[in-house]
Amino acid sequence: MLTNYSVGNYKLFLKKMIEFSLQVEPRIISSIIPELEKIFAKSHEIEDFSSTVLNLDDSELEETWIDGLKEDVKSDRIALAKLLKSARLPYGRVEVEDSDVDDLLRGLTEIRFTIRKTSLKMITDEEIENGLPNLKSANSKVKIGYFSYLLVAEIQERLIQEIS
DSSP: OOOOTTSTHHHHHOOOEEEEEOSSOHHHHHHHHHHHHHHHHHHHHTOOOGGGSOOOSOHHHHHHHHHHHHHHHHHHHHHHHHHHHOSSGGGTEEEEEGGGHHHHHHHHHHHHHHHHHTTTTTSOHHHHHHOOTTTTTSOHHHHHHHHHHHHHHHHHHHHHHHHO
16 A cells, blocks of 8 residues: 655654755854854844834734734744754854745845944945955954854855755
C-alpha cells in the first residue's frame, strides 16, 4: 500500500526552509553577532511610529493606529531574533522557514535603519554604498556598525534572491 505524505496531518510537520551560505568569513560573523544583538535591543527603544500617522484629530484613533503598528512589528522582531540566535549563523549559514521570510525581511530592514540612525549617522548613504574611503581611520563604533550593516544587507539581498 502506498502512502501519500503530501496530504493530511503529515504535511503539517513538513516545513519548507530557505537555506544559503553567506560570503563572509565566519570569524567576522561571530564578532559581529554580539553587536547586532545590541543593535537589535536598541532598535526597539528608538522605534518611532509618529511619522506614519496621518494628521488625525482623533487621539484615540491615533493611539490605536500606533498600537496596531507596534503589534505588527512583533512578528518581524521574532523572525529576526530567530536568525540572530540560530546556531548556524556564526558559521555563515542562514536558515529561514518559508513562513518567516516576509517578517524577517522587514526585521532586517528595521535593524539596518537602526544602524544608520546610531553607528552610521555621520556617514552618507553614498559612502555606505560605495565603501567607506577612510575605513582604517574610522573609530571602532563606525567600523563595527559598517560591517554589521554590510552583513545584514547581504542576508537581506540573498534572501530576496532565494525567493525570486
